Amino acid sequence: KAGVTQTPRYLIKTRGQQVTLSCSPISGHRSVSWYQQTPGQGLQFLFEYFSETQRNKGNFPGRFSGRQFSNSRSEMNVSTLELGDSALYLCASSLDGGISYEQYFGPGTRLTVT
């Protein structure tokens, strides 16, 4: 079974631009969560989608948004990029909603904002 895939793996953008990152969960998984990882703030939860609905959201500004498609693939979008948005963005998928289901992480997308 293929693991969680994230595209692209690396991305360089300029301040003020917007970016879209993609996450394909493990086949059959319906929940996708997104995390931001930075040296200063560590791993922080962005949001979770389950069956195309956002179920939970972290403390990030409205510039960060996401969606989930009917095939469970998810995208996150960051508008009006800031230097501080440079980070590793990880997504995780699980079979179903609920913390008791194991979450499988993808390798991440490394975003650099210049």
Add this chain to the structure above:
Amino acid sequence: AQSVTQPDIHITVSEGASLELRCNYSYGATPYLFWYVQSPGQGLQLLLKYFSGDTLVQGIKGFEAEFKRSQSSFNLRKPSVHWSDAAEYFCAVGLKAAGNKLTFGGGTRVLVKP
């Protein structure tokens, strides 16, 4: 405030020696507890988890963790470290009411000396 603390930012251990990584949490109720490992350039891999029951939990790669309610701790241990254990380790907590949201500690980077 709810928090997860990993007091040690870096730990250096000799190959073959034992390893213990500390994790303390501050939550109103006993949360679901996890340990993840992240190797360079990769996503997170689940080592073990604790939901309830036996307070000594066995995981993959020879790791174990002990939950101590009185100390609000969930420390990770390995009796004999291998060079391949060099990585960053994250303690995480989740709440049943919060879907798949994980709150992570700051991480402990483990270096293994030959």
